[in-house]
Amino acid sequence: MPSDSKPVARLGQPVRGSRSGQPIMVLFDLLSRRWAMGILWNLAGTPRTFRDLQDRCGSASPSVLNTRLKELRSVGLIENTAAGYALTKTGRDLFAHLEPLGDWAMHWVPTLPPEATED
Amino acid sequence: MPSDSKPVARLGQPVRGSRSGQPIMVLFDLLSRRWAMGILWNLAGTPRTFRDLQDRCGSASPSVLNTRLKELRSVGLIENTAAGYALTKTGRDLFAHLEPLGDWAMHWVPTLPPEATED
DNA sequence: GCCTGTTGCTACTATTTTCGTAGCGTGCAA
DNA sequence: TTGCACGCTACGAAAATAGTAGCAACAGGC
Numbered sequence: 001m002p003s004d005s006k007p008v009a010r011l012g013q014p015v016r017g018s019r020s021g022q023p024i025m026v027l028f029d030l031l032s033r034r035w036a037m038g039i040l041w042n043l044a045g046t047p048r049t050f051r052d053l054q055d056r057c058g059s060a061s062p063s064v065l066n067t068r069l070k071e072l073r074s075v076g077l078i079e080n081t082a083a084g085y086a087l088t089k090t091g092r093d094l095f096a097h098l099e100p101l102g103d104w105a106m107h108w109v110p111t112l113p114p115e116a117t118e119d
Numbered sequence: 120m121p122s123d124s125k126p127v128a129r130l131g132q133p134v135r136g137s138r139s140g141q142p143i144m145v146l147f148d149l150l151s152r153r154w155a156m157g158i159l160w161n162l163a164g165t166p167r168t169f170r171d172l173q174d175r176c177g178s179a180s181p182s183v184l185n186t187r188l189k190e191l192r193s194v195g196l197i198e199n200t201a202a203g204y205a206l207t208k209t210g211r212d213l214f215a216h217l218e219p220l221g222d223w224a225m226h227w228v229p230t231l232p233p234e235a236t237e238d
Numbered sequence: 239g240c241c242t243g244t245t246g247c248t249a250c251t252a253t254t255t256t257c258g259t260a261g262c263g264t265g266c267a268a
Numbered sequence: 269t270t271g272c273a274c275g276c277t278a279c280g281a282a283a284a285t286a287g288t289a290g291c292a293a294c295a296g297g298c
Binding site for chain 1: 142143144145146147150151152153155156157160177193194195209212213216217219220221223224225227228229230231232
């Protein structure tokens with residue numbers, strides 16, 4: 001199987017072409033796809049198998065998870081190793097910028113009105 | 120329906136329930152909605168009117184933009200002032216953590232294979 | 239006053255994305 | 269061999285977003 005030569009979701013191709021040309025919009029466009037940030041988050045520190053990732057992403061369906069993994073792989077943020085999916089050097093670099101959001105969220109979420117997060 | 124997959128998550132009105140309970144997932148869930156990050160980005164520094172925001176977000180349709188603005192307002196990240204929509208203190212705080220991504224993206228995007236960003 | 243244009247937004251349908259589940263092929267242990 | 273878990277694909281259904289039209293409110297200009 002040509003694992004990387006498939007027509008897999010171009011970053012802007014689908015219809016989600018949106019950016020105003022700024023690089024940040026390219027990144028936002030990628031990260032704002034479902035589960036993209038969650039995948040990066042869960043891959044930080046240790047490689048994970050497809051199943052493992054699926055479990056950790058709660059309700060991610062295998063089809064979307066697979067699509068997202070291909071996309072992230074096609075832009076070089078993750079790779080598929082013998083140990084499972086893992087962040088590449090670039091991916092770890094991006095994660096370093098994402099990580100502070102975790103701490104921020106930990107302080108922020110409890111301040112939300114219950115109806116906004118009601119779980 | 121299994122009791123562990125509740126109807127979750129009404130941040131605004133939609134039903135994108137997902138998180139695994141971790142605060143970061145609540146934040147990711149919010150930020151990964153279309154235009155959410157772009158709105159925060161464009162609101163940084165100066166308040167903007169609805170129209171202005173719409174222009175800057177390229178193809179954001181007014182209906183989605185309006186929905187997103189309501190959501191962001193309901194969690195206290197932005198507010199509607201006389202001068203237009205603006206980040207709240209909390210919003211500016213979050214933006215401070217988002218901003219480094221802009222620099223990172225500026226270096227990263229040019230390294231992408233053309234077919235990944237092809238517009 | 240009336241006309242014209244802009245802004246902020248809602249309503250509605252069309253299109254795209256994501257979900258949910260079934261199922262296939264491989265490997266592996268019983 | 270049977271059974272089972274994994275990695276993934278297929279496909280119809282549901283949800284989110286796009287795209288466009290349109291309305292009320294306001295600001296000139298006449």
